[in-house]
Amino acid sequence: MNILIKKAQIVDPSNKEYHLKKHDILIKDGIIAEIATDIQTGENIEILEKDNLHVSTGWFDSSVSFGEPGYEERETIKHGLFVAAKSGFTDIVLNPNTNPVPDSSSDIVFLKNAAKESATSLYPLGALTVGAEGEALAELYDMKNAGAVGFYDYKHPLKNANLLKIALQYNQNFNGLVHSFPLDKQISGKGIVSEGEISTKLGLKGIPHLAEELFIARDLYILEYTGGKLHIPTISTAKGVKLIAEAKKKGLDVSCSVAIHNLYFTDASLEGFDSHFKLMPPLRTKEDSKALIAGLQDGTIDYVTTDHRPMDIELKRVEFDNAEDGTIGLETAFGILNQLFDLETLISLLTKGRERYGIPTPKLQVGESATLTLFNPEPEFTLDTEHILSASKNSCFIGSTLKGKVYGSIAKKQLIS
Structure with a gap:
């Protein structure tokens, strides 16, 4: 070339x-x-x-889902990586939410091989527990040797605190990165949106901020006890930002990310009952969004992610209560962030984070x-479905102005x- x-x-x-x-x-x-x-x-x-x-140097996204294997109708690896490349992303970390979930070295090898010919490099996460069921640790060391850059039961919180303790201790033997999704299911119950004035007005069951913050606090206490490397993905509350800032001041090896839609939208977007806005973590308040943006600017939040999650149309075109969570975001990342940050900050955000996963950082030299x-x-321009190359069109940004x-x-x- x-x-x-x-x-x-x-x-x-x-x-x-x-x-x-x-x-x-x-x-x-x-x-x-x-x-x-x-x-x-x-x-x-x-x-x-x-x-x-x-x-600029190529962009990086730490939380991308496709569908292959098991959900190829949502997105294949080959086409998903093409969309990522068209959207400016030269390296992505792939979430382990396929069917079956990748919980063995052979699964990681399959994912790596499927991406070999693509311009965008794929770095897979392995499931933290067998089948992502939260019962027993998966083959972490073997997956690490096969190319897994971390371990995560995607969007499944670890209710067993002792299992997280063991995972953090065990991963120190090979510098593994443990992910823990912050959601206390006993507190969130059957909630589907953020608890507050909007959820009450709409008659939708709410998820308190406390459900996220309790697990962040729990995980940070465990990390302080065990040592190791912990990543808390897609935080959404102002108190969560504060908790992580305090942990970093203590010297704990913790990182966190935030999804772009949690920066741009608030729970006010739910008033139309559009299932594209049914997300996990849920959209929060304006005060939370401001705190998340400030957390990115001062370095408390380590990086921003699209949290790209394709979904079949039949899983979204249903009553709000019954719709699946998730939105695609690769194609809209730049156009949204370009309205929230100055260009230099924006490019810094889009190019940072590789080091946490042991991925080489490219240099423009x-x-x-x-x-x-x-x-x-x-x-x-105003985003319409005709602008979307992804196989799935479940974007909460449709109708938004992109810059x-x-x-x-x-x-x-x-x-x-």
Whole structure:
């Protein structure tokens, strides 16, 4: 792959030499060969020019679901990774919520092999417990050796505190990363939305903030006792941010993430009973959203995620109470975040987090492999289903105004645009 990118504004806050400067970038055989203000080249070089072209290192998402194996009608690995590449993501962490769930080394090998030819790299999580049933630890060490970058019973909280204790202790033998979804099912009960004024007004059963915060506090106490590495995915409350900030001040090895929709929407969006807004964790208050954004800005929350979760149409086009949780988000990530943060902060958020999973961080420098995202931060448009490439169309952002256009990405000697 030989490409000459012309007149691109480089956005790379970690690179003072090129940051916010307009340069040509020459890529030969997948390697960045030259970066200069004006590069002249001969034949057999593809010229890439776009309106208001901006370039950054490739984006990363720590929480993506597809469907294969078991739910291929929702999304296959091949097509899902193509959508990710078109959306600017060159590396994604795949959630273990397929059928069967990946709880053995052979399952991890299957997922890795299915993604080999794609431009976007796939890093699978293995289930923390056998069948994600929360009863016994899965083959964690074998999965780690096969390529699993962490362990997670996706959206299933670990009700057995002792099992989490053992998992954190055991994973220290091989530097494993344990995920724990924060939800106390005994407190949440049959709740489906955030408990508060909106849930009462709509007559929907609520999930108290306490249900999330109790488990965050529990998990942090266990981590303080055991040591190890803990990741708390997709937090949604202001108190949760505070609890994690306090744990980090103690020196605990904990990280956390937040889903983009919990930054952008609040429970006020539920008033139309649109099942696209049935999410887990649920949409919270404006005060929670503000605290989550502030947590990203001050580093308490380590990274932002799409929490991309395709769903069959028949699982969403039902009464709100009976609909499945989840929204897709890869294609809308940039257009939403671009309204919440300045461009430098936004690109920092979209490119950080790999280190937590032991994934190499690409560099926009001569001699490095070209792992780049191409975009224009200016255009605005209203999202419609016709803009969605994903096999499933269950997006809570349909009808929202997006700012910015992603042209695609370059990775593993492929241009996807």
